[in-house]
Amino acid sequence: MTAPDEDFPIRVRGLRNAFGEAVIHDGLDLDVRRGEILGVVGGSGTGKSVLMRAIIGLQVPEAGEITVLGQSITDAREDADIDIRSRWGVLFQGGALFSTLTVGENVEVPLKQFYPELSDALREEIARFKVQLSGLPEDAAFKFPSELSGGMRKRAGLARALSLDPELLFLDEPTAGLDPIGAAAFDRLTRELKETLGLTVFLITHDLDTLYEICDRVAVLADRRVIAIGTIPELLAMDHPWIQEYFNGPRGRAARQSFDREAARDAAVDKPADGGA
DSSP: OOOHHHHOSEEEEEEEEEETTEEEEEEEEEEEOTTOEEEEEEOTTSOHHHHHHHHTTSSOOSEEEEEETTEESSSOOTTTOHHHHTTEEEEOTTOOOOTTSOHHHHHHHHHHHHOTTSOHHHHHHHHHHHHHHTTOOGGGGGSOGGGSOHHHHHHHHHHHHTTTOOSEEEEESTTTTOOHHHHHHHHHHHHHHHHHHTOEEEEEOOOHHHHHHHOSEEEEEETTEEEEEEOHHHHHTOOOHHHHHHHHSHHHHHHHHHHHHHHHHHHHHHSOOSSOO
16 A cells, blocks of 8 residues: 555645744645646745745744655754755756856756766766756757856756756746747646656746646645645635636636637547548
């Protein structure tokens, strides 16, 4: 029988995050299922990025328990959790690349940290492979972030997040600032990587198209906690005012109509033709 932590690689219970008197989360619970793309949405100030930082150990909560891949993050010591940190990858907003390093050198940073015994030649080979895996041309490994477009910098950050062959992938607003074509291409890449590499993806986004296109479930942050989690049809059936305004507002309706049109086109292509030659 599968153990609970194997079904849910990320589990959060009773989380409280605060900055001084400003309470961001209070009594927040969340389970992320293995192999899913979980979209995380919420209004400004609901602490989406704070939640992600708490899960990966960059934000120390005031209370609560966070378990990642069966290991307590809230109880982990900095000198004892290096193994668990090597099992996830993170794409921060804007890519967070080191501007004085080439793309390839950026990808090599986690490899040097966690696998210092690797030879320079092997590290460089792994970095070039990860650059290509992210959808960039191989020669992008030799360019500096300033020489890349915004979309290419996002992919370079993704290549670094994938450098250690992670089980979990955290994406913080990955399509922010991209044009619709670039955002759709990044969505497709995320889904392909999830399916090919067997990833579990924690995806913070405001992009309704992304939610419809690739997310298996969506968690909604409001009132200092996760007020709802489920598929978009399940969320649409709820009467919470923020959920209704978000998904049934003008942009939500446009995203749903676009998704429905694309689904209808796909169904028409897949439908076998009547009769025969």
